[in-house]
Amino acid sequence: MKPTHAPVAAPRPSACPGLWRIVAAADGGICRVKLPGGQLSAEQAEAVAEAAERYGSGVIEATNRANLQIRGIGAQHAALIDHLLGAGLGPREAAGDDVRNLMLSPLAGVDPASVVDVRPLAGQILHLLETTPALHALSAKFALQLDGGEDLAMLAHPHDLWLSALTLEQRPWLAFGLAGCPGHDAPLGAVPLAQGLALVHAVLERFLALASPEQSRMRQLLQDCSTQVFIDGLGLTLRRDAAVCGWRRAPATSAWLGLLAQRDGMALGVAPPLGRLTPAMLRGAAQQARLAGDGSLRLTPWQSLVLPNLDPQRRVPVQAALAHLGLIDQVQHPLARVAACTGANGCARGLADTKRDARVVAALLHRGAPASVHLTGCPRSCALAHVAPATLLARAPGRYDLYLRDARLPGFGSLRACDLTPEEAGAMLDLPTEHLDD
């Protein structure tokens, strides 16, 4: 279906950027381009690169929900939006932009470990979200995950509703959970794959029927309403026997950078340093996807790109071209082990220039040390949706408190050191300890 080009009256109030809601930040406007299942064609990538140059500062961010953001946008909002809609980067219905929050695994459909190709169901769910007016009352942050059992999968990001494929009696089913993630939580029940859309619809309608105006997320509702009461009212027959409730999602073991296993071909994962793409990087990746693959790209929750369906014979020149653009293809690379939010350079809440300080920390992390470090300018933790093994929380320009993840503690974990410079933090973190395994 063609995107809706008709202007909308006004975006509804929210702090989240969207295609029509260009949110002001210290470095200009931010426009978020939501990608269906993280998928992007080479032509669309080029359109985003052009938009970032023409209407923004040239900074393009890969988000931790597999979307893109254009930063530093000036006054030409209408022209930018038209440009993006013309490239097919809008929703089916303008009012549906905020709610099309469905995350898939980067190699959905081609990951050799997957139980099922979830892309057809994902298309149905996105269609439901975008074209059902009643569902547009959901918060712009309300998010779903559809996991097909892939080996390259982010299983630690909490979602309001998660679905995960499993096989029971040689048939595909979907286990599901609320306000959590398949990597940590036991399923509440399961339905046959063919009932996946009905389950999603029932959960969303039930949430909207029960939630108060202050309860925009599932975890908030479940503080007042038990999960039992919630699922009892879904009006669906759920399988809740030991085979389902005792099932646990197998850990995902695939690295997210470098050569990635896929059915029929080869995929390559690359990351821009600290999640920021230049227009040249995005254009270059699009060119390689066209030359050596099927002209498609996928964004990932690790703020990186995947080029799927590549010709294995072209591996060496593609890797060389992407490296030449400054894209990282090794998880051991120090900059691949550091995440940082926008920080004081572009966000009024930021207490420190996290992007700059992250480079200082990364330069002190030697290859081989297992640390994975998150620098955040304030407790909102925009760069990561899960808790990193080590978090540096800014307290002043160039000063951080260090937390180490501890499953027994809420938030960032246990406070290990206060008021560190990036140099002091980098030296402390360049230690292979069992606490820092990611």
Ligand code: SF4
């Ligand atoms: S974590 Fe805080 S400082 Fe960093 S981008 Fe988000 S709101 Fe801004």
